[in-house]
Amino acid sequence: MPENGSNTNGASQDAIYETSEKIDILVGPRRSLAAKRAGIQPMNASTMASAVRILESQFGVTPERVIRRKINKTLSTHDEATDVLKYRMDIEAAAILAQTAGPSVSVEVDSHLQYGAVAPSNLMQQLMGRTNMGNAGLKESTVKIRIIGEGDKPVAGASVTMEAAGFPQEGRSNSRGELTMKLFELPGGNQVKSIFVRPSAGHWNRIINSPNLSTTGINVIRLKPIADTHAGFPLNAAYGWGQRLMGLDKLPDEYTGKGVKIAIIDSGADPTHPVLSHIAQGFDMTKDTPDGQAGEGWKDDVIGHGSHCAGVITGKTDGTTAIRGFAPDAEIIVMKVFPGGQFSSLLDALAKCIELNVDVVNMSLGGGEASEVVEQQIEECVQHGIACIVAAGNSGNEVQYPAKSPSVLAVAALGQMNTFPNDTWEATTMQPSQVVGDGLFSPSFTCHGPEIAVAGPGVGIISTVPGGQFDPQSGTSMATPHVCGMAALLVAHHPDFKNAPRDATRVAHLFNMIRTLSAPLPLAAERVGSGFPTLHGAFAAFEAGRAAEDGDGDHAQFAAASAGPRIGGHMAFSHYAPHPAQHAYGTQGAVYRPQGFYSY
CATH class of the missing domain: 2.60.40.10 (Immunoglobulins)
Structure with a gap:
């Protein structure tokens, strides 16, 4: 049969399509100008992946090809779906796809190329109008x-x-x-x-x-409502379940991260929120300027992701809400890189971190491909004593970049049973084989591999979102701010960092200390790394450092009540032993990191 669809008997193209058993279909997200014309928000990658799994299960098909589009200038969010999938399927199944696809999805016939105007193919029009599909009977x-x-x-x-x-x-x-x-x-x-x-x-x-x-x-x-599971919320909810498990609620009030600079590279943050009103500095790196915009753009968090991270890191009670972050008195610098940001935006943000002498960076972001120029910028940050803490990813497989960088600390997620209702999405992420005795579990979505450094609270985390609201969210994006907040407290209050030079040695020591303070879990190291970071083992050092500064020995007595990290009330461990898969990186100090690749 000739490629143009005609045959030697002069049969119509329509007749050939009628008798075809299988056809090639392209399925992809509707995005960029097409999404704008349809008045829709492009779907994210996880939503698209979920829809695709449902379809493949219904029709018993797998992709013939996955076409990965290299897109950066037209992204609407950092995790926007961009891949196009090619399927070969029965015409009845193709008709179902064509007729049920909503405005967020494009379904097309993988037609042969020809000259002419852009219009739906003849076959596509047949599929859309096919109302009698025999046994299909849609x-x-x-x-x-x-x-x-x-x-x-x-x-x-x-x-x-x-x-x-x-x-x-x-x-x-x-x-x-x-x-x-x-x-x-x-x-x-x-x-x-x-x-x-x-x-x-x-x-x-x-x-x-x-x-x-x-x-x-x-x-x-x-x-x-959140108040149904957290009585009196938000007044009686100063600490989330993860913060309590990490020991933040046992930390004396004077340890607030004062004197430390934290950069949150994300989607911006809403400083009109009562709990975030102390945030006063930010830059919009989505603008095409070398230093970002120091105007108001960083305050417009249309996604809500950055505001959520900010609440965990630095939330500060205003008297009407009791939410408290790890470091409410730290100097927070918001770096907005999405929606619309590219690797160049991340480069600008990291360069600004060096310029402003930032101590700790929270990056709850990532992508599928590594960048050599971004990697060089991260290495430059390390040489300036800046610790980058990065979310491992939510795709349930290998982590992505920049968390796979050997110069950062990659964070996986943990959940805890009975901290969310049973009919939520969070409940579906709990796998019986990944639950330990204290009710902690490694959720199905968390990225895993030998690269994971530690695992933080990342399921059903309630924090701030724009408009003065609060929202439970889940992901390694939520686990990372917990570890970032803890890192900020260590830099601010642990005597080891009081006069430490701003170089790679300081970053290496901080990362090793976080591992040291982590309580091991009976789960695979590829899912939790060194374990669950806690502040318990740091209390004595904080008090000793304060006593040295004040010339007051009384505070040293606090050490007896905080001898080491604990999980579920039991002593964990008191020394650090590198994981066999770890490797030394850096030129001025051993930064213990596992080999491999990570994600967002």
């Missing part, structure tokens, strides 16, 4: 949903994902908490597998499996 209807929360008030801006036949359908609730969604079903009755509701703030997310939906009335979904 049925389309609509469902109305109302999302309510605390006091049965409507929850606006909640994202809703419904999994049925074909692509998962997505929508967002309006000011009345309502939305209408398309429902696609195959023969056999109600086949809605699940509904996932993700509010923007104030409530826990919720997953409902096999819901019995009405297509004639309004389906009400009730979300659980």
Whole structure:
């Protein structure tokens, strides 16, 4: 058969398509100008990956090819989905994909190239109009949903994902908490597998499996307010579960990180939030200027990610809310690199860290490919005594860059049972084989490998988001601020760093100290590294350092109550033994890091 689709008998192209058993389909996220024209926010990589897994399970297919697009100038967020997948599938399955794909996804026939205007192919038009698919029998209807929360008030801006036949359908609730969604079903009755509701703030997310939906009335979904799981929130919630486990609640009030500079390289931070109002300095590195914009751009956190990290690191009570970060009196410098940032934005941010003599950098970000020029900049930071602490990644496999740099400390995530409702997404990340006696677990999403240095609290972490709100979020992005906050307290209050020179030796000593203070866990080292960092073993050193400064020996008595790191009330260990897979890096000191690759 000729490639142009005609045959020697003059049969129409349509007839050839009718008799084809399988066709090639391209599936990719709708992004950039196409997303803007459709009025949608491009989906992130994890959402796209989840949708793809559902489709592959439904139709029993795997990608013929994964086309990885090299995109940086048009990214909307740091983790935007960009890959295009090619499938070869039955025409009935292709028709289901074409008809159920929402505005966030593009489904196309992988047609042969030809001259002409851009328009849907003949076959694509057939697929979109194919209503009688034999045994497929796709049925389309609509469902109305109302999302309510605390006091049965409507929850606006909640994202809703419904999994049925074909692509998962997505929508967002309006000011009345309502939305209408398309429902696609195959023969056999109600086949809605699940509904996932993700509010923007104030409530826990919720997953409902096999819901019995009405297509004639309004389906009400009730979300659980944070206050239901944390009585009196936010007044009675000074410390999150992770901060308590790390011992922050046992630290005397005077240890607040004063004198330390912390850079948060992220999506900005909202200083109008009562808990973040002390943050006064920032730069917008998404602008095409060498030094970033020192204006107001860094305050516009449209994602909320950077504000969440800032709350864990430096949250400061205002009298009406009790949230406290690790280092409320540290000098915070916000470096906005996304949405829209590139590696060049990260280069600018790291250069600014050197210029401003930053002590600790939080990077809850990452990408799939390494950058030699960024690596050189990170190495330069280390030579200036700047410790970069980086999230390991949320893809459940190898960690990505820059966490895979041998010059940084990569952080995996841990969760704790009974700190989130059972019908949340967080509950689905708990694997029985990864739970230890104290109820800690290594979640399914965390990146793992011999590169992981330590694991911090990263499941169901409640922190600040723009607009004066609070939100539970999960990821290695949430674990990293915990370790960054602890690192800041060590630099500020441990006597070893009082007069330490700003060079690679200081960074090496800080990283080794964090490992030393980590309580080991009976989980694979590839998932938790040296274990769970705690402040317990640092208390005595803090007091000894303060006593030396004040000439007061009384504080040294505190040492007896804080002899070493603990987990679940039991003594952990009191000395540091390098992991066999670790390797010495650096030119002025041994920075113990495992070999391999990491992620965001």
